[in-house]
Amino acid sequence: MNPYSWFQLIFYFVVLFLLVKPLGFFMAHVYQGERTFLDPVFGPLERLIYRLGGVHADEEMNWKVYAIALMVFNVLGLLVVYGLQRVQGFLPLNPQSLGAVSPDSSWNTAVSFASNTNWQGYGGETTMSYLTQMMAMTVQNFVSAATGMAALAAMIRGIARHTTDKIGNFWVDLTRTVLYILLPLAFVLALALVSQGVVQTFSQYQTANLLQPITDASGKSVTTQTLAVGPAASQIAIKQLGTNGGGFFNTNSTHPFENPTPFSNFLEMLSILLIPAALCYTFGKMVGDTRQGWAILIAMTVIFVALLSVSVWTEQNGNPAIAKMGVDIQQSNINPGGNMEGKEVRFGVANSALWGAATTAASNGSVDSMHDSYMPLGGLIEMWLIHLGEVIYGGVGSGLYGMLAFVIVAVFVAGLMVGRTPEYLGKKIEAYEMKMASLILLIPVFTALVGTAIGVLTPAGQSSVLNPGPHGFSEILYAFSSASGNNGSAFAGLNANTPFYNTALGIIMFIARYWLMIPALAIGGSLARKKKVPASAGTLPTHTPLFIAWTIGVVIIVGALGFLPALALGPIVEHLMIFAH
Amino acid sequence: MRSQLKPALILLLIFTALTGIAYPLVITGIAQLAFPAQANGSLIVQNGKVIGSQLIGQQFDDPKYFWGRLSATSPEPYNAASSSGSNLGPTNPALTSAVEARIQALRAADPSNTAPIPVDLVTSSGSGLDPDISVAAALYQVHRVAAARGLTDAQVQALVNQYIEDRQFGFLGEPRVNVLELNLALDNYKP
Numbered sequence: 001m002n003p004y005s006w007f008q009l010i011f012y013f014v015v016l017f018l019l020v021k022p023l024g025f026f027m028a029h030v031y032q033g034e035r036t037f038l039d040p041v042f043g044p045l046e047r048l049i050y051r052l053g054g055v056h057a058d059e060e061m062n063w064k065v066y067a068i069a070l071m072v073f074n075v076l077g078l079l080v081v082y083g084l085q086r087v088q089g090f091l092p093l094n095p096q097s098l099g100a101v102s103p104d105s106s107w108n109t110a111v112s113f114a115s116n117t118n119w120q121g122y123g124g125e126t127t128m129s130y131l132t133q134m135m136a137m138t139v140q141n142f143v144s145a146a147t148g149m150a151a152l153a154a155m156i157r158g159i160a161r162h163t164t165d166k167i168g169n170f171w172v173d174l175t176r177t178v179l180y181i182l183l184p185l186a187f188v189l190a191l192a193l194v195s196q197g198v199v200q201t202f203s204q205y206q207t208a209n210l211l212q213p214i215t216d217a218s219g220k221s222v223t224t225q226t227l228a229v230g231p232a233a234s235q236i237a238i239k240q241l242g243t244n245g246g247g248f249f250n251t252n253s254t255h256p257f258e259n260p261t262p263f264s265n266f267l268e269m270l271s272i273l274l275i276p277a278a279l280c281y282t283f284g285k286m287v288g289d290t291r292q293g294w295a296i297l298i299a300m301t302v303i304f305v306a307l308l309s310v311s312v313w314t315e316q317n318g319n320p321a322i323a324k325m326g327v328d329i330q331q332s333n334i335n336p337g338g339n340m341e342g343k344e345v346r347f348g349v350a351n352s353a354l355w356g357a358a359t360t361a362a363s364n365g366s367v368d369s370m371h372d373s374y375m376p377l378g379g380l381i382e383m384w385l386i387h388l389g390e391v392i393y394g395g396v397g398s399g400l401y402g403m404l405a406f407v408i409v410a411v412f413v414a415g416l417m418v419g420r421t422p423e424y425l426g427k428k429i430e431a432y433e434m435k436m437a438s439l440i441l442l443i444p445v446f447t448a449l450v451g452t453a454i455g456v457l458t459p460a461g462q463s464s465v466l467n468p469g470p471h472g473f474s475e476i477l478y479a480f481s482s483a484s485g486n487n488g489s490a491f492a493g494l495n496a497n498t499p500f501y502n503t504a505l506g507i508i509m510f511i512a513r514y515w516l517m518i519p520a521l522a523i524g525g526s527l528a529r530k531k532k533v534p535a536s537a538g539t540l541p542t543h544t545p546l547f548i549a550w551t552i553g554v555v556i557i558v559g560a561l562g563f564l565p566a567l568a569l570g571p572i573v574e575h576l577m578i579f580a581h
Numbered sequence: 582m583r584s585q586l587k588p589a590l591i592l593l594l595i596f597t598a599l600t601g602i603a604y605p606l607v608i609t610g611i612a613q614l615a616f617p618a619q620a621n622g623s624l625i626v627q628n629g630k631v632i633g634s635q636l637i638g639q640q641f642d643d644p645k646y647f648w649g650r651l652s653a654t655s656p657e658p659y660n661a662a663s664s665s666g667s668n669l670g671p672t673n674p675a676l677t678s679a680v681e682a683r684i685q686a687l688r689a690a691d692p693s694n695t696a697p698i699p700v701d702l703v704t705s706s707g708s709g710l711d712p713d714i715s716v717a718a719a720l721y722q723v724h725r726v727a728a729a730r731g732l733t734d735a736q737v738q739a740l741v742n743q744y745i746e747d748r749q750f751g752f753l754g755e756p757r758v759n760v761l762e763l764n765l766a767l768d769n770y771k772p
Contacts, residue, residue: 125663190608205662209632256708257636370668577672
């Protein structure tokens with residue numbers, strides 16, 4: 001680690017934290033239905049949408065109606081994504097004449113984008129027409145992110161309100177999220193990315209004459225290079241902001257047309273954590289005590305920085321097997337050093353490891369380096385950030401409602417230990433909330449481990465593996481963990497575009513999205529109905545360093561109990577293979 | 582459930598039009614007006630012919646050119662129509678043999694050079710299209726390129742220095758050299 005690496009990491013956190021309060025404050029206004037400075041631009045459009053859709057904006061829903069509206073909208077969106085892939089060959093904006101996507105891959109991609117996972121079994125530039133990229137992928141990038149944020153807003157209202165069964169109107173939350181938060185941010189980011197060199201065009205792929213002709217794998221002479229282009233910037237902006245992560249090109253943000261410069265890399269990395277971090281402030285604002293939001297944000301950040309440090313350290317130390325061969329892996333002012341397999345020179349090691357940690361912490365899943373080629377501990381950190389339940393910042397909306405489930409468990413366990421009725425923000429935490437919170441905590445553990453077991457034990461699961469030994473096990477574990485956390489990143493050596501993985505991961509992504517979101521809404525609905533208990537001397541304060549440490553402990557213990565045995569069989573064994581002698 | 586079906590259908594339609602058609606179109610329009618070169622792939626044009634992109638690497642294995650990162654795309658390296666990393670894990674024997682093969686090729690092309698080889702020159706990039714190498718990797722190749730072209734090391738070194746791209750804004754990313762641009766400059770070099 002040289003001073004430049006340190007400075008870039010610190011700079012990242014400083015900018016991120018400077019933006020938390022203004023954006024969080026703004027989003028609280030949006031979810032409380034108040035006027036914002038964007039009203040003159042989007043107000044008329046908002047009202048038009050309600051009128052056309054027959055939405056009564058002032059009629060709020062109870063949690064069950066809210067959940068039904070959300071599910072109907074998401075299933076419809078999923079069907080559209082499936083259909084567009086199947087018929088893209090007959091539709092316009094397809095200059096490369098790409099044909100229909102296979103049924104199993106279409107199913108996987110449809111669930112993947114609707115569930116905000118954006119796992120990709122396909123390679124973008126060889127599979128999807130421009131029209132599919134825009135009208136299926138980009139649209140879901142917006143609305144799946146908005147769905148998660150809406151669900152969070154509803155749950156927060158449940159905590160903030162009392163003796164009511166209403167937690168908001170899904171159509172209003174959805175519309176206001178897209179119009180006031182996601183579209184303006186994506187608009188600015190997309191243009192900033194184009195200025196750096198991200199492509200944005202409807203023209204067909206370009207052809208360049210090679211400076212030095214070469215021969216391909218079969219011995220044929222190659223004199224030209226086909227440059228895949230497309231309307232990429234508009235999609236990349238929202239895939240970063242909405243914790244979607246689905247790349248326009250196969251190699252996601254390692255691709256120079258998707259992430260051309262260190263500055264584009266910084267902006268895209270910032271966008272990964274921006275909304276999830278700012279939502280913590282929004283939460284504090286909406287429950288009337290911003291200290292509560294900061295406490296959660298600090299808990300997330302402590303875990304993140306600790307794990308990030310391990311990842312940067314192990315990647316910068318590099319691979320001793322390669323160093324032994326007369327290769328210079330020492331970092332210097334002119335040599336990035338470390339483990340450069342799967343990494344890009346313009347980003348170097350620290351930026352790649354920071355992206356890797358951010359994208360797995362936040363259930364984004366985009367990559368600017370190939371996780372499969374990380375050192376064993378680097379890959380372990382990425383997997384474990386997913387295993388912690390995607391609550392270290394987490395997906396937009398989903399991260400914070402997942403974290404609130406952990407907080408509820410933390411309050412409950414603390415209450416049991418001192419023998420008092422557990423309360424959180426003036427609401428009694430009882431059996432019902434604990435059941436729902438347990439579902440949120442345990443379903444991803446279950447799907448990840450059972451899925452991995454099936455993958456490891458069946459020929460269909462084994463045959464997709466690229467790397468031998470424990471690393472091959474890690475590839476399967478990563479795939480099912482990624483689907484279970486709605487993350488979407490991969491150990492991409494695994495050939496996931498097979499009927500087995502497309503089907504299995506599709507089912508898991510669906511379960512992991514909606515079977516967590518609905519319990520979160522149920523918690524909101526249940527808390528909304530309760531009376532507010534005034535704070536007393538016996539109330540456990542939930543903004544103190546003690547409680548922050550306690551919450552961190554609960555997150556770590558659940559993550560460790562769930563996954564350490566599995567991790568021992570993959571990255572930990574592999575680490576020992578390299579370093580034990 | 583029925584009562585939610587109508588708003589679901591109509592809002593999905595509206596958001597498809599808004600975020601799936603209007604938004605990319607508006608971005609494309611502004612991008613093509615304000616940043617036409619970048620939006621179309623930062624193409625390098627010489628004598629009216631496109632000969633590459635500033636952002637996309639090309640494969641070089643001739644000793645008179647600087648070589649870039651290893652590329653794992655198929656069927657040929659640096660296939661910009663199908664990006665791919667190697668995805669080789671750190672304990673995979675295929676990784677060490679790929680590194681070994683690159684070391685052999687570099688040593689064979691310049692037996693006199695016994696310096697340790699910078700790591701980025703023997704490893705595959707994530708995209709398979711990395712346009713850059715580190716400054717160390719460029720300096721490592723100066724003698725070979727100079728010898729193959731009948732130039733002095735100092736002349737080639739001066740050209741490399743000219744093509745070093747510093748960290749962006751002085752602190753972001755890594756200093757680097759764009760391989761295609763440097764090789765183009767070499768071909769046009771008149772001592």
